[in-house]
Amino acid sequence: MTARDPTTTEPPARTRPGVLVAALCGVLALLAALAVGHLVAGFISVNASPYLAVGNGAIDLTPVELKDFAVRTFGTHDKLVLLSGMAVVSVGTAALAGLASRRSPWPGTAVVALFGVVGIVAVAVRPDLGPVAILAPLASLVAGVGVFRLLHRAARTRSGGRDEPGAGKSRRSFLVTGAGVLAGSAVAGVGGQLLGSARDATASRAAVGRLVPVRTAPAIPADADFAKLGTPPFLTPNREFYRVDTALTVPQVRTEDWSLRIHGMVEAEKTYRYSDIRNRPLVERTITMTCVSNEVGGPYVSTANFVGVDLADLLEEAGVKRGAEQLLSSSVDGWTSGTPVAAVLDRGRGTMLALGMNGEPLPLEHGFPARLVTPGLYGYVSATKWVVDLEVTTWAARQAYWLERGWGEQAPIKTESRIDTPTGFQKLPAGTVRVAGVAWAQHTGIDKVEVRLDNGPWQQATLSAQVDVDTWRMWWSELEVRPGLHQVTCRAVDRSGYTQTQDRAGTVPDGATGWHTITFTAK
Known part of the structure; x- marks a missing residue:
């Protein structure tokens, strides 16, 4: 070696x-x-x-x-x-x-x-x-x-x-x-x-300015809510309006880049730019929206003044062909929703292509520059945000995002009510306890709300002024309670005479049902 x-x-x-x-x-x-x-x-x-x-x-x-x-x-x-x-x-x-x-x-x-x-x-x-x-x-x-x-x-x-x-x-x-x-x-x-x-749409939104409707919504009466008694304000501020969608990042769509295509089972395909919609006579409607993921007593229900145009006008200009059943709307990020054509063409319902919300252009997270709003239907079939494409088709020909995943095809909002005060497990003085909350049955209207204490008799609550059948109503009642643990339950009755069911069902496939009950302690 x-x-x-x-x-x-x-x-x-x-x-x-x-x-x-x-x-x-x-x-x-x-x-x-x-x-x-x-x-x-x-x-x-x-x-x-x-x-x-x-x-x-x-x-x-x-x-x-x-x-x-x-x-x-x-x-x-x-x-x-x-x-x-x-x-x-x-x-x-x-x-x-x-x-x-x-x-x-x-x-x-x-x-x-x-x-x-x-x-x-x-x-x-x-x-x-x-x-x-x-x-x-x-x-x-x-x-x-x-x-x-x-x-x-x-x-x-x-x-x-x-x-x-x-x-x-x-x-x-x-x-x-x-x-x-x-x-x-x-x-x-x-x-x-x-x-x-750099492609942020904030500057584009700011440049839109004020959207002035030629037909405004009726003024909201002073007694439309009981906010001082514990209910939400009648109009939900934009920053508090619920948001449930599949977008990981908020799509940034500038008005100068936006267009809406209407095609499929129509006589003539149409494409609209933002200015085409903005320069039309705008209308304002007060609408309560509800998410299908809203559980009994849940927070995913809000109300706003929306400004835009009647979607029926745009479809009639394109000419809907006989046999059309579904309006498949697509968001800029590819999400799709299927709305019954009959509901969109129903002038009494008032489906909108909305550009504004509560006196300002749509917030970015709520669909700027344009979204759909359909009164009386859960959002997953009626309220596409950042909408860029409308295809008139049939249910058999196309399936929207949530229908592919087993949710219901037709999704009318169910009659429901909620207790906002007292809150669950709250501790209150014995004696007179005020109970307050909201109820909704969009496109039907609320006729009555009842409350009961500890499975006792039902008593009718005081209702707020009704603004229209497409919005929620506030209610309140007073109960006499002794010291101890108590439960309070509410239920609504709509204008058709239907009483909200006590049968509990989850949100899948077409919305939750059941009576809202909260537990509190009186001392």
Whole structure:
């Protein structure tokens, strides 16, 4: 055996990276992949960002029962919970991929590449994205794999034992490389966000100005609500109006880019620009909207003054053909809704293409620049936001988003009522207790609300003034209670004579039923 010449230069020895370093290789590669994908998406469409595309795909693939649970449990924060959960799972998976690659880079390379493939598939199936959008997840895949290999090589390169000078140099090299990747990812991510926000529709909305209807809604009487007694205000402020939809990010549609196409079973296809609608005589209607995901006693019911045009006018200009049954409306993000044509053409119902809400242009999150509003039908069949396409068709020919997932075809809003005060498990002084709430039976109207204490006799509540049959009514009553635990229940009777059923049913497939009951303690 010959002795090693100490002057001979040998290539650096390669050792397995430590546990923390290995995990960081995977996590930093994931961050780089997502940031680069987001940057490229900034030039195309925010929905082409791989992370958002996968999130939207997850929403579409989630079972109806789980979606309903998410809305009930997290309310308007359901999307934030989804994105946060995805982040935790993705970071954990990336860290495990790095740990599995301490001996060889191939396990981590395969996992990072798989992330990229999932992003490509998610973007490819999006109905609102074209072929060029594939560039975003493709760039994400290339960046993720390249960064992982780079970090893994830096992590495994050493020039001697742990205590030799070369080892410290190697660790510094990995830290420098990792810091560079982190900084580059931050720059790419922020850049993508800035590019995406450049298409923000806020300025376009501000430029619309005031929408002045030629026919205003009747004035709201002073006794239309009992807000001082614990009910909501009659008109829901825009910032408090419920929002339930599938959009992970609020679509940004400028008026100058918006158009509405009407086609299908019509005599003549029509396309309207925003100015075409804005320059028509506008009407204002007061309408209460309800989400089908609203459980008994739930919060997803709100009222606003909407300004727009009669949708029936637009359909009549196109000429609806005999045999048409469904108006399939599509949002700019590809979401679809099916509304009975008969309901849209019913002048007494007053279906609108709405441009404004409570004295201002539609808020971005409520459908700016235009949305549908159909009184008396749950939102999933009647209230498409960011609407850009209307196809006149039949039920057999096309199925809308929620019909494909087992929800009902016809979805009239059910007669329901809710207790707003006292709140559940509230502690109150014994004696006279005021109970107040709301009731609704859109397009029929509320005739009476009754309350009872501890399964005792029903007593009629005092109703607010009725504004019209398409809006909710407030009510209140006073009960004499002794100290102890009590239950109070409410039920509504609509103008048709129908008494709200006590039979409990969930929201799927066409809306919840049952009496709202709350428990409180009197002392």
